[in-house]
Amino acid sequence: MTGLIACLVLPVAATLGAGIWLELKPRRLSAAWLKGGLLANVALFGLGLATVMLVGVQDVLAAEPAAAAAGGITLGQGLALLGIGLPTGLAAIAAALALGPIGSAALAVIAEKPEMFGRTLVYMGLAEGIAIYGLVMSILLLGKL
Structure with missing residues (x-):
């Protein structure tokens, strides 16, 4: 499950890091380069989210009887x-x-x-x-x- 969370956090951290880097060292970048980077981040985030949905639901369904017994x-x-x-x-x-x-x-x-x-x-x-x-x-x- 930690790996799945890392798949979700990595694109967000990369986007924030790129934004800070471009703010500190501004330079002209082509619109195609920025569009490609944004699409790559969205694709990675979507892939991580889909993986969490598919794999994480199995973990939740397996743990449901234990949660019901605990009153959660x-x-x-x-x-x-x-x-x-x-x-x-x-x-x-x-x-x-x-x-x-x-x-x-x-x-x-x-x-x-x-x-x-x-x-x-x-x-x-x-x-x-x-x-x-x-x-x-x-x-x-x-x-x-």
Whole structure:
């Protein structure tokens, strides 16, 4: 299992290391080189994640009776908790994608017409409501567990 975790950590550490190295010693790199490095990191991370999913599930299923005897969380309860967290996470990502263009446009409008501040605040609140809906769904689902 340690090797599988290393397969997941290695691409992330390589990406961080490359970012720090390029920040300290900047030089011009071609877009193709950067694209290739990014694709290689994503492929390695995906391969490690798939390996953990395929091999790690076997370990979890083998250890389920021991966890049930100890009174811990079962596999089904763990998956249910992950499923409950998904609406909040996905709604937060959607709200961030919505707030980016709205926020930049709001700043541009406020720079030209400061009296439009209240109206732009309403638009940003509507976009932020997406995250609130996801949080409410997670709370409702958690009550059903």
